[in-house]
Amino acid sequence: MTMRSRPWLLCALIAVLTATLYFRALDEIPPHVSGDEVKFATQAAALASSGRDLNGQRLPLFLTMTDPLISNNSTNVWFQPMLFYLIALTLKVAPLTEWSIRLPSALIGVLDVVLVFVLARRLFAKVWQAALAATLLALAPAHFIMSRVAADYICSVPFTLAWLLCLVTFFQRRDVRLLFVAGLLLGAGFYSYIAAWVMMPLYVLLTVAVIWMAGERRIAAILAPVAGFALPLSLFVLWSINHPAMLHDTLARYALIDPQGPFGLSAGLPRSSNAVSRLSVYWDYFNPAYLFLAGGANLMDSTRRAGLFLLPAMAFVPCGVVALWTRRSEISSRLILLGFVTAPVAATLLNERYCADRELFVLPFATVICVEGAASLMADRRTAARALAMALCLAVPLHFAVFYRDYTTDYRARVVGWFDPFETSQVAEYVVSRDSAEPVPAVYLSTNMEYMNVGGYRWRFQMLKHSRLDLWARTRYFAGPDSVSQLPAGSVIVFGGKDPLLEPSLETGQSRIAKIVTDPSGGRAVVIVRAGP
């Protein structure tokens, strides 16, 4: 074995360990599948089987999230395409389960770890620094959590890392083709996640700015990233011309345009009236409690008992920022610092505070800053500083162990209601087994379970998982207590635990409770009612 091959063996080892960690119990933790996950899964399953989404669109560039239980349903919710197609590819070779739909995200997580290793090899002199970068990213709670859900939050990170890698390599080799590839990656990353709509163009500007700062004056060098970016973006332009509703709906959904306003002008873009409040939102994205102790406000993004990064990063990040600032004449230092301070821009523009999934762009930059901080402490002449760096490095796996224990135990219980408050998997199992014993003429879902158009998707996911599309074909939304007497006897009506339609439906005397499904805390999640006297 040559000295030259050792770093890559180390990288492979870290990747294998990461994969082991990220793939473990992927179907069980997080428990159930969230509203977004079922949307990705069911649409991807449709793409995998027919090449069309649930609305019948052939290989769409953006997917509209209409309720599959309502024909001709309309919505202003459009999703980015990347993860749908990645899950669809997975479903070509694997059956639809919680594990298979989460596999692409977990693979992206592992890819990120490999990419950050390669990036750190370019940026730092020593192999241990690259290994530390890979370890820090792999064990960062935000990265770990987001890599274990079938949602597209994590999808932008590999593009950001690969773009950084191209840019850093360009500064070493001055090969303009790398800038074109960097732009191409940003253009492709544009389709990865909604926040990329803001961040990828921003990174194109950042690319042009840093290559200018680096003294590069060749026109080709300035134009290459722009051209690279424009190429994949031309698809977006063509799609938007043919589907103007997508752009309008998306901008209106995030309050970036006001459909009622004059000329549809923005209600959400930072005008003088709300620019000030956005500054406060931006500031909070650097709150140490958020970054290192609590994480995002949404329990699905964070355990709330660990930050986006592990606790040792609380010391590494300031040291790294100081180290990079003192070497700010180096273009890579400027790039990393600019990337770090611009990471919350998308979240700020959308006026969302502590929204970790919108700010995952911070991961590559903060990881590099952490390694810079560790390196600066290790290079310090004082023994105490070096000892501190060692202690902090050792604390990384220790804190992760504490986080992981919570994630696999208490967090599961805490988050279950967030992922699926209706325990749809238990309901599906009951209905499927009931149908095997005695055919169920129809399944009715209470409209109160339709929260954010998810009810239909949740049910479709379960029916796909059980390979019971025949039951799906017999599923409708419940029209209300007045319709109970007209339902075929033996039909099943599914109500939420606190559904106001439940009591009036039972009072008709034409239905009775068949099963009560409880959540892990023992609360009533769902009541299954059987129609008929």
Added chain:
Amino acid sequence: MLGDHSQLAGAALVLADMGLIGVAAARQWSSFGLGLLAAALIALTPAHFMYAHSAPQALAILPFVLFWLLAVAAFERRGQLLALLVGGLALGIGCYSARPAIVLMPLYLAMTIALAGWRGGHRAWATIVFAFVLSTLPALIWLAWHPDMYATYINRYGLYDASHLNPLQGAKDFLNYNNVQERISIYWDYFDPVYIFGVLPVALALFLPAGVYQLLKRRTPMDILLIAGLLTSPVAAVLANERYIVRRQLVIIPFAILIAVAGVDGLLRNRSLVWRAVAVAGLLAIPLEVILSAFSAL
């Protein structure tokens, strides 16, 4: 009648603060002009202006902080123990001035001990501790006679349940993960630019970072003390678990202004014409802000 007295006290405090900060800045940065600028800045600081009119008692802590800063600066320049004696007395007497002082003055004492110990050895820190203890002796005696006062204060600040826990148990209770997370978050919010540049003149958004940069470049003990004062200004509010409460953080004013003045100085001395122009624009923005505020008040 009471209102007249209150307004008089407010005016007296404004004048005292202007005079003291003017002297402090002029001595610290060796410039009469910068002293005048500091005096003008404190007078035009929105929070200072408002509290001088509405609740001058909240500003009572500032002259003591400024006296202490002057004393420490004098000790730093000449090494006279008398200066530290005055500084210690200012901190001790300042404990009786406003509620945050009970937390902040001992903190400033600790900061001075660190500085004095480094600069003047054990005689220096013994002097300031002596002065501080001497001036807080009445309070200590009072506490000994009224032990329930301690519990009342601790409970009021929400540090821990002093009626059921001893200080050690209280410390353990205070340092639980969720509480630490919450307090760090509150601390961070006290530096939220939207909040802080409502307390301070907006132009300080330019001069304060410039000043911090200047001080960190130079890093004299006094520079470090000013930055430490700025960073510790929300400590009383954080301990009290109060977010965005200006009166708990009024001590930020002298530190921020002295640092901002260093920023003005640094920018005006910058070789780049752009930075000098930015500094002039920032200075012109200060009276403009006052005029705009006056118009909006009308």
